[in-house]
Ligand code: GLN
């Protein structure tokens with residue numbers, strides 16, 4: 196049997212939370228015991244079928260596997276754990292005799308139960324989506340445990356849509372896994388490839404038997420040379436995997452045709468190390484390869500081995516929200532023909548999981564969002580339609596879609612010319628920047644001036660900024676948004692909250708106080724709402740992890756600050772206490788990382804615009820008497836490019852924008868930053884480069900490991916290694932915190948050490964917050980007494 200033809204237009208995946216977050220609500224209802232597993236299954240089933248039909252309505256073919264079957268109840272990596280029954284031993288009792296997890300068990304592996312910690316969560320390549328990290332050891336069971344993939348194919352088929360099941364590929368699955376706790380030192384999960392492949396073989400056989408023409412195996416490990424597994428090992432594993440899955444099974448009878456997805460960047464190589472991801476895939480017997488042609492360039496062709504394959508050209512951006520210039524995309528498609536593939540079809544660069552459902556889900560009439568954006572944006576549904584138009588251009592010629600091409604051109608042009616997209620004053624200010632705008636004076640002088648002004652004790656205690664966001668705070672904000680609580684009453688309610696938080700910190704005996712951030716819905720959205728050049732949506736939800744969704748702001752124009760944002764809150768707070776109050780801002784890199792960002796200029800230029808707006812805010816805070824200002828950059832590491840070759844340029848502009856934001860202050864004004872992780876790796880030099888006077892980091896779980904690392908790397912400014920983990924409600928004992936602090940002061944000059952929790956307290960309850968902070972202060976006093 197010969198391979199089926201790949202459909203001319205397709206997408207690598209589609210959002211699964213539902214247009215109104217129906218899946219989120221159903222899953223959370225199930226967790227709360229309000230609905231049964233059967234009811235959850237029924238809701239999910241109707242969402243899947245509706246999504247498949249919607250994709251057909253938007254122009255994907257219903258019969259040939261153009262519609263991706265990319266549903267997940269929680270996470271696509273966890274789905275492979277479930278497929279293989281490869282659960283860590285602590286969850287073994289959740290599986291049945293075949294190794295299968297029921298829905299409740301599946302969620303337990305994701306979320307933990309009692310003392311049994313869930314799988315760890317980490318970022319999926321360069322997105323804000325978080326996957327669950329599988330734990331694989333020599334003893335981890337691996338067999339075909341679950342038939343959801345096949346059942347979901349049959350379900351759609353019975354509803355009239357022949358889908359293309361999407362599964363994380365075996366190499367990427369293992370490359371992203373970590374060694375289980377019981378594995379010997381240096382153990383590589385990839386060594387289980389030979390056990391995992393037979394399960395994929397069985398799955399492919401079952402899909403073929405059910406009539407699936409295509410299956411998509413995603414192997415983004417191929418675009419990164421910074422996953423923990425060296426690229427050469429990834430490549431060897433890919434060759435072996437697709438020998439077993441593609442060459443050894445007959446297409447059509449024993450397996451569906453295989454599309455290998457390679458989202459999030461260009462394939463590695465051809466490079467000096469002799470690695471070339473495209474040549475590698477071309478040499479396998481898979482039938483189709485998708486390329487990310489948004490992040491990656493069109494490789495130089497022709498490529499041997501492609502003549503009998505389809506290249507799915509990922510020209511539509513699955514990871515950002517802008518409407519495409521279709522004519523330009525057709526030019527890219529023309530260039531792809533030079534690769535010498537048997538066929539070229541149209542696709543997305545990544546799954547559409549990373550963008551909201553539908554631009555038309557916004558209310559464009561009530562003034563809450565700039566109506567011009569309606570024509571500039573493409574969310575998932577609009578992108579599917581774009582793919583369908585480009586596919587028609589390929590099959591019927593450009594003229595067949597002349598009107599659509601012209602409409603796209605006009606939309607893109609209107610965005611270029613629209614007021615606010617380019618603000619001359621912003622451009623002039625950026626053009627006039629000099630080296631000096633990015634640097635502060637000598638640190639030793641700054642430190643002396645700051646100490647003279649602030650007169651802080653040894654081991655100053657503080658927090659990272661937010662205090663618990665109570666139900667009352669959320670309720671007040673919701674009422675204010677609905678117009679049922681006046682702005683004045685809302686402000687008064689927040690000021691009451693700040694008063695409570697200040698009194699609490701004074702009572703506990705902290706040295707540097709914060710206002711607690713009650714007025715912020717989110718550390719990025721709050722600033723987006725208060726800066727020009729940003730839009731915020733009402734319905735633009737994107738899955739972050741599990742049932743958790745975020746609404747990233749959209750940065751569409753030149754960024755300006757119409758008025759001071761935080762100054763009143765900070766000065767109000769300062770008026771309540773004699774202690775120093777720390778102003779609190781979100782840094783430019785984090786604002787970019789957690790927004791959808793304009794694609795018409797280099798990210799570094801956009802970051803500098805945000806940096807300048809923050810610089811003005813910092814100047815106003817300083818002028819208002821706020822002597823300590825913290826600029827949070829928890830996402831600094833998150834935006835780090837996947838390819839090492841791109842990392843230096845990134846660190847250059849990202850660190851630069853932070854320095855631009857912070858370098859305008861006097862020596863005596865103390866700049867803090869906060870980073871949300873403890874594994875610095877590639878960014879350790881950048882931490883120093885930020886030139887903040889004090890840097891707070893997560894450190895409790897790694898037992899202060901970061902302190903000697905920083906010290907050895909030559910870092911010699913203030914450091915606040917987190918002394919307790921805020922991700923858990925557990926209250927750390929005074930002894931525990933004392934222990935950690937002793938470790939810290941042993942490995943760096945104690946005069947540099949600050950004492951603070953790992954991160955903000957907004958997700959915690961007051962009960963544990965108060966107890967934990969009391970112990971933090973007691974431990975600090977104990978260690979001070981020894982110094
Ligand atoms: N200042 C913020 C807070 O305390 C920092 C949050 C973060 O690092 N993610 O909540």
Ligand code: ZN
Nearest residue numbers: 829871954955
């Ligand atoms: Zn943090």
